[in-house]
Amino acid sequence: MSNSKKIKSIWIYGMLAPWVIGFVVFKVYPIVVSFIYSLMEYPILGDPEFIGLKNYIEIFTKDDTFKASFFATMKYVLIGTPAVIIVSFIVAAILNFKLKGVNFFRTMYYIPSILGGNVTVSILWTMLFDVNGPVNTVLSIFNFGGGVNINWIKDPSFAIFTLIILKTWQFGSTMLIFLSALQGVSKLLYEAAAIDGASKFRQTISITIPMITPVILFNTVNVLVKEFQEFNSAYLITKGGPNNTTYFLNLYIYDQAFQNGNYGYASALTWILLLIIGVLTIIVFKSSNRWVFYND
Amino acid sequence: MGLSKTQRRVNEIIRYGLLIIVGIILIYPLLWMIGSSFKENREIFGTLSIFPSAGHAVFNNFADAWQITKEHNIWFYFANTMKFLIPKTFFTLLSCLLTAYVIARKSFKGKKFVFGAVIITLLMPELAFRIPLYLFYRQIGLLDKFASLYIADVFASSSFFIFMIIQFMRTIPTELDEAAVMDGCNELQILFKIIVPVLKPILITVGLLCFMWGMNDFQGPLIYLNSPDKTVLSVILKQQLDGEAMVSYGRVFAASTLGLLPMIALFFSGARYFVDGVANTGGKE
Structure with a gap:
């Protein structure tokens, strides 16, 4: 190795060093010990004790809260993910109009998303969906017979939807990624289709969607993984209630670990959640062989 | 037609x-x-x-909201947020930039592994790391210190941001670096004098996202910071809501509005880079 090459590789590995340390200390190590903890009884005080699969067995056979929490999470993810994907796709299509000033709307449409899981937003949501709040007022206008008095936050059949609507309201990043994909679809394809007399709707189904399937896949996996870990909205708005209908796994894990100090049990719950996310991600990827179309 | x-x-x-x-x-x-x-x-x-x-x-309402607790005004809690958020944003930018630069533009042994590791950790839920890191920080005495909220960022722990910067860097022609090498620049000089100016839109985007997500982060401060004099803005707003929702909604709204102002101002200051920057992450290539 020549001297200059040696110097070059010292630079390279030097610049990579922070990441290497980070990868070992903040990724590999936590994942490994987290699995070990999941096989332990690990109380706040006193020594951890190895108990094999006992945590897992208890979760699956005795833990009713886990069951409720699991179903709440699945419901949230399975309704919420398609909702976000569909809404953000439609809005991206609208923002793809060739109009003056459309950039202004792009910025404006992103505003709800910068607020994310902000505490402020949860306050806002609590008020909007209050029995006397604006949402019911709007619904009353359409319901000519009279007032609508849905107690969104406290009614077990509605609470989860307030959280799903909140997530859908914040479609910003997903939408922008769709938008850039839409702008990448070749104009020639549309021109050819227009000559053949295909309607706008037909063009969307036959050209746009097939051409951006890789991005649909990217967005779906991204949203899916995030929704499985939802914490803020449920913690702040519904507090997991009513009747645990919004007690998502991340909340349950938080309570077990940081409220009750059952680090072992919480780690086992975490691993179950990881496996669920992993399995669903794999299903999405596997199925993508059938519907994702790669241009190259 | x-x-x-x-x-x-x-x-x-x-x-x-x-x-x-x-x-x-x-x-x-x-x-x-x-x-x-x-x-x-x-x-x-x-x-x-x-x-x-x-x-x-x-x-x-605004005057009431400003003096948010008996002891402190809202500025005190905002300043606490800044105490972890500014270092967090700075270190995230620096470490992710270095990592992305090496991965996107250098060939070295183990590059495939490194890139693969970035992608896999990108898909891994953050939740997976929480309990072990909490116990780890407890052991090394980092709990209840602002550093617990950004120590991992010193070591490029956000795969998402690394990935974003890599995606953007790929669009920059390598001839730029080669010309700089001819002129005798070392790697750091190439990165900061040649590449960084071109990366401005994506760096602003990453900086903004990191800052805004950090500002919104509620669970982190809730778990890691305990002493009252370290309470951050997001946590105090939540406590206000619990304590006082029955009394004055106007005041809660005013406090919320004050809490949002910095974010909205920041977003608009960087908006013209931001929208394109986020759109770039789709990874069509």
């Missing part, structure tokens, strides 16, 4: 109409909140109006 001028005009109006309606639906909740912070308590509910009724606008 075959469209007459009037048809085109009508078409345009319909499209603007659609853009505006969707815009109103999206922004209305925020305007309602800001408007409500100028209302008396009894005026807040049961109306869709953003503005307080004539002659009833009140401003004391």
